[in-house]
Amino acid sequence: MNLSGLQHGFDFGASQAELEFDTQANHALTPPVTWIKRFLSIKQQQLLLNEVAHYPLERVSIEVFGKHHLIPRTQAWFGDQGCDYHYSKLHIKALPWPNILSRLRQKLLTDHQLHSNSVLVNRYANGHDCMGWHSDDEPEIVEGSAIASVTLGVCRDFVVRHKKTHTKVNFALESGDLLIMHPGMQQHWQHALPKRLKVTQPRINFTFRHIIPHFYG
Ligand SMILES: O=C(O)CCC(=O)C(=O)O
Numbered sequence: 001m002n003l004s005g006l007q008h009g010f011d012f013g014a015s016q017a018e019l020e021f022d023t024q025a026n027h028a029l030t031p032p033v034t035w036i037k038r039f040l041s042i043k044q045q046q047l048l049l050n051e052v053a054h055y056p057l058e059r060v061s062i063e064v065f066g067k068h069h070l071i072p073r074t075q076a077w078f079g080d081q082g083c084d085y086h087y088s089k090l091h092i093k094a095l096p097w098p099n100i101l102s103r104l105r106q107k108l109l110t111d112h113q114l115h116s117n118s119v120l121v122n123r124y125a126n127g128h129d130c131m132g133w134h135s136d137d138e139p140e141i142v143e144g145s146a147i148a149s150v151t152l153g154v155c156r157d158f159v160v161r162h163k164k165t166h167t168k169v170n171f172a173l174e175s176g177d178l179l180i181m182h183p184g185m186q187q188h189w190q191h192a193l194p195k196r197l198k199v200t201q202p203r204i205n206f207t208f209r210h211i212i213p214h215f216y217g
Pocket residue numbers: 120122131136149158191192193205207
């Protein structure tokens with residue numbers, strides 16, 4: 001597909017509704033996140049969706065307790081040179097930034113001072129696809145950095161729970177929303193994307209991360 005004619009239309013406007021949550025790292029009731037609804041305009045969402053259609057999304061196999069399982073979603077990893085992805089014994093080389101995705105990375109930096117050098121793209125084909133409870137607390141993630149999550153497609157519940165108090169908060173993320181997970185979030189909270197069996201439409205999520213290049217040599 002030729003995107004060149006569309007690129008000029010990718011004007012990034014200011015975001016609208018901004019919901020601030022408590023950004024204190026160790027607060028047990030409110031997770032340290034900022035939810036920015038409609039961060040991307042309809043046009044920006046469409047450009048990104050068109051580009052995603054060309055991503056080499058894969059359903060990789062991971063090893064859990066010695067058994068191999070296919071993940072219940074497809075994914076792709078993009079990043080700067082040396083910003084490879086390590087996940088359950090997998091070493092996935094960073095693919096070079098596609099055009100629209102690199103513009104989105106730049107918008108996160110310009111609008112919200114969010115530095116990133118890599119992004120995990122997850123595609124959930126329908127409500128049977130999901131992601132289990134976890135924190136994004138890999139050692140290669142730069143200490144004190146935020147993780148920026150951008151969503152496209154159908155609305156799905158993104159649930160967070162405090163590791164000690166088990167306080168749960170639900171975010172019904174919609175197409176175009178940005179959820180910034182601030183420092184402290186991965187240390188004190190977990191998150192998940194539960195199954196929603198009535199959902200028949202796809203959802204795509206991008207988590208922009210700032211990692212230490214060549215961490216594993
Ligand atoms: O799809 C989502 O909203 C969550 C993705 C996620 O947690 C991750 O990529 O680590």
